[in-house]
Amino acid sequence: MIELKNASQIAKMRKAGKIVADTLQLLRENVRPGLTTADLDRLAEAYIRRQKAIPAFKGYNGFPATLCTSINEEVVHGIPSLRKLQPGDIISIDCGAIYDGYVGDSAVTLPVGEISTIHQQLLKITEESLAVGLVHARVGNRLYDISHAIQEHVESYGLSVVRDFVGHGIGREMHEDPQIPNFGKPGRGPRLELGMVLAIEPMVNLGTYQVKVLDNNWTVVTKDGLASAHFEHTVAVTENGPEILTLC
Ligand code: MG
Ligand code: MG
16 A cells, blocks of 8 residues: 655655755765775764664664665675775665654765766666656656656666666655556556655666675675666655655
8 A cells, every 4th residue: 555645744754855865965975985885884874863863774674784885786785894995986875764753765876986988877877767767756647657767768778777676665664665666668557646755766787687686685786797876766746746855
């Protein structure tokens, strides 16, 4: 069942979303070669707690950290560690925070120093696909209108969308109904209604869409070892159209 949020609930989610967005902005300003992913995690956790919010991922199904940090061929759910960022890496940072009982969820992929042209393209097209998808988060549209727009944008550049992981409804719980695939046929899926809040999150691979999970049971990597990018926003369906809640 898809839970609809009223205006006061969306106001709370806006606050949670802003904390997540500000955390990602802080990380964007700090990402550089030599820093470890554990350093980023510490920065993020301290910032979130200073805002009187709670890191949403820490302890979620046993996940040990505030951020998911996924480098290069890692798609999602990378665990912060003492691994140092290298020039030319790309790092996907996924962040969630709970404020006043509501969750915000957003992700970005950032370059570390100078990156290759092909990786620049991967980041650009993935971020664009999120924008192209979320504009369909309007009353009266169907859910897979979003999915289809993302897939079409990505595949028009010869890239692929991950099938095994999808976006989701969000509210008091980080993962609520509906699931939001980044692929599908337009005109299908649930009708979008006022008060739905959706975490839309294309995961885009340079090569095959196929992924596998590493032995740590968390880190998802591409099967072919080629790079992957991930962008995510929490978006409310309002009477004025889509409202991105995870903006600074
Ligand atoms: Mg996320
Ligand atoms: Mg999410």
